[in-house]
Amino acid sequence: MRLIWASVTAVEDEREGLQRLAVKLDDGVVGTALLYTSLSAPCAEGDRVLLNSTAVDLSLGTGGLFFVVARGGEGVSLDEPSGGHVMKARYTPLQRDVLAVEEASSPHASVMAGASTLSGMPGVCCGLHSQVLPVAAAIKSHNPALRVAYVMTDGASLPLAFSNLVPEMRAAGLIDCTLTAGQAFGGEYEAVTLHSALLAARHVCRADIAVVALGPGIMGTSTPFGHGGIAQGEAINAVGSLGGRPVAVLRISFADARERHHGVSHHTLAALGTIALTPAQVAVPALAPSRAGLVDKALGTAGVWRRHSRVDVPASALPDTRGIRMHSMGRSPEDDPAFFAAAAAAGSVAAGLCD
Numbered sequence: 358m359r360l361i362w363a364s365v366t367a368v369e370d371e372r373e374g375l376q377r378l379a380v381k382l383d384d385g386v387v388g389t390a391l392l393y394t395s396l397s398a399p400c401a402e403g404d405r406v407l408l409n410s411t412a413v414d415l416s417l418g419t420g421g422l423f424f425v426v427a428r429g430g431e432g433v434s435l436d437e438p439s440g441g442h443v444m445k446a447r448y449t450p451l452q453r454d455v456l457a458v459e460e461a462s463s464p465h466a467s468v469m470a471g472a473s474t475l476s477g478m479p480g481v482c483c484g485l486h487s488q489v490l491p492v493a494a495a496i497k498s499h500n501p502a503l504r505v506a507y508v509m510t511d512g513a514s515l516p517l518a519f520s521n522l523v524p525e526m527r528a529a530g531l532i533d534c535t536l537t538a539g540q541a542f543g544g545e546y547e548a549v550t551l552h553s554a555l556l557a558a559r560h561v562c563r564a565d566i567a568v569v570a571l572g573p574g575i576m577g578t579s580t581p582f583g584h585g586g587i588a589q590g591e592a593i594n595a596v597g598s599l600g601g602r603p604v605a606v607l608r609i610s611f612a613d614a615r616e617r618h619h620g621v622s623h624h625t626l627a628a629l630g631t632i633a634l635t636p637a638q639v640a641v642p643a644l645a646p647s648r649a650g651l652v653d654k655a656l657g658t659a660g661v662w663r664r665h666s667r668v669d670v671p672a673s674a675l676p677d678t679r680g681i682r683m684h685s686m687g688r689s690p691e692d693d694p695a696f697f698a699a700a701a702a703a704g705s706v707a708a709g710l711c712d
Contacts (some may be wrong), residue, residue, distance in 0.1 A: 505567075
């Protein structure tokens with residue numbers, strides 16, 4: 358970890374919950390810093406800021422930015438009580454109080470006190486944040502009247518404000534409400550656990566379908582279980598245990614040069630083959646015969662069909678994203694069509710469950 362002082366040279370962009378700042382560090386380095394306005398007061402040109410430079414120093418990809426820890430100066434830097442008593446990012450220097458949907462002081466406390474089942478609501482369980490757009494777009498293309506809740510888990514980015522995608526989807530009507538679960542924060546509704554977030558999606562947001570995914574970024578190693586993909590299996594278990602109907606998104610790629618992510622990602626195979634104990638419906642997109650054979654072999658070898666049900670989805674055009682660009686790890690649907698087809702297929706399956 359490295360903390361260093363810097364000066365703000367310009368405010369490049371800002372939206373609710375986030376400022377994007379041009380900064381010059383005291384060691385002469387220039388770059389871009391993100392400031393979460395729920396953790397530090399907004400800044401202006403000329404302000405002094407304390408930055409965490411660790412991600413930049415490690416040359417990370419997603420999240421490889423400077424992050425504002427605090428604004429320099431005197432007195433109170435931020436005074437924004439939430440009215441709640443639940444802490445997120447707890448026991449860290451930037452722990453944040455939130456008003457959780459389950460708290461007695463929440464306007465939804467009585468609803469949550471009696472919420473114990475999803476009553477068959479489909480829950481689409483993703484392995485990557487970039488799958489949320491094709492999933493939700495497919496749902497809305499099937500039936501625009503279906504209400505879609507995005508439940509963001511704490512498997513990657515903790516602040517929802519880090520996502521560029523979610524505000525765009527919310528504005529376009531592809532998502533009808535957002536919830537942040539566990540240590541994640543910044544959703545329209547805060548929840549202590551993933552289970553409560555799912556129940557709130559159903560009983561507070563009145564969602565027809567929940568899309569569960571970690572935020573931007575994902576931790577990965579080449580080991581079987583040392584990666585963020587495990588969260589997909591845990592989400593399937595949560596949806597099923599609460600009386601919902603889990604739908605799993607396959608992470609498929611024929612453009613990723615890494616062997617462990619080529620074809621069916623080892624993240625998906627671990628989540629579905631070992632972690633997900635609750636049966637899920639697994640959406641399998643139509644692929645060219647040679648690629649379909651590789652996918653079938655990988656899923657069969659991992660033991661996916663011993664527990665889960667296969668749903669083959671016919672080939673079709675990708676759904677209308679209402680002007681929002683689809684991409685994942687720098688790749689577009691033209692670069693990696695199987696990746697986006699798999700996510701859209703899961704959205705179609707979930708929407709069909711609501712007919």
